[in-house]
Amino acid sequence: MEHRTISSAVIRRLPRYYRYLGELRESGVKRISSRELSERMKVTASQIRQDLNNFGGFGQQGYGYNVDTLFHEIAAILGIDHEHNVIIIGAGNLGQALVNSGDFAKRGFNIIAIFDNNAELAGKKVGNIKISMISQMADFIKKNNVDIVAITVPRQAANEVAKIAIDAGARGIWNFAHTDISVPEDVVVENVHLSESIMRLSYKLKEKK
Amino acid sequence: MEHRTISSAVIRRLPRYYRYLGELRESGVKRISSRELSERMKVTASQIRQDLNNFGGFGQQGYGYNVDTLFHEIAAILGIDHEHNVIIIGAGNLGQALVNSGDFAKRGFNIIAIFDNNAELAGKKVGNIKISMISQMADFIKKNNVDIVAITVPRQAANEVAKIAIDAGARGIWNFAHTDISVPEDVVVENVHLSESIMRLSYKLKEKK
DNA sequence: AAGTTTTTGTCAAAATTTTAACTTACAATA
């Protein structure tokens, strides 16, 4: 089977489709057309149809898309039809916020450990997870089938802790540090750069004035 | 003066250029060519030159770009050459993390208040800011020249608090809630959807397997 | 001081992404 690469623009939109479908599902809507969806989401119907057809024909002419089916198909495409083990490196405010937010667990991203290098924090609890030392991390990753490593340490330390995690077998890096992380070919990184985000907002504000 | 719209792809890259230039500046580098920068940043030199030339010719043939000058030019473009007043709505973990992170203040985004609707939190402190009630927010916005409103409340409440802030005069919304916020023409929104981000990571992980 | 190298700014080509239009298939209805 031929395997065309899907553009990242498409992947950027999929989680949003998923969110809308989840909402429709909760409110009991059984079917939806690309046109209706496009009106709600402020994108073109054409784009929705084309995005979805990258992965297969999930709809039916004269009917539309079955909300429930499409919801699950997108979940499968995104790889969120099963659980993920997540650890957090950095028990600062942001790391703690991620642990305490129930949102991720609800979507199958289970935060199973949090690490820090501050010895004073050792054994203290965040939510109901005990903080461990980074020295224990490699061992933990090897033994616990960790999929995703969230990095919330200061930028100076980010590449160092990423390397430890990757050497221990981690393959997905969720990077919150204000720096780029260099990784080998088979490791994927998703960046969340809040400072860049607020700068973009600042730009947009300036343009409106 | 003609005012061409700059594509959002360009704006997405500017903060990253800014970050790299800041690092170069700190390490005492005085000048840099688009080629050198492109090697460090893993983008094409052509793209850097074209991006910058949307705003003016900041470089010089045979020399390159003066790091310090370009750093400040980009700051001006992004509107971060002056301070911004920021308030946070929602004193949950994420709201508290934003307050406690010194990173934003360092870049001129001063968090001057945090609001919540939980009466039990009234008067309690996050960092050195007292939590106020949302009922006081409109008045605060009117009196304190608030530029940016960060929304970290649950999604069900997001549009409601956004409306209060906008009606009181806020023009920039930094939205962390897992929903879209509808705003009038003259208001700008920058979204930070963490759950969408981790789904994209999940997709990339699946593709590598 | 002349020649050589570097490097920008710009133009045009290439690639990608988005939108629009068309064709086909199914669903609803009478």
Next chain:
DNA sequence: TATTGTAAGTTAAAATTTTGACAAAAACTT
């Protein structure tokens, strides 16, 4: 069961974005 309307899937066109190439200008070199 035949007919009409709806809406997906697909193809083509348009728009946008990225890359490559080159002339002009400045900085080095000898």
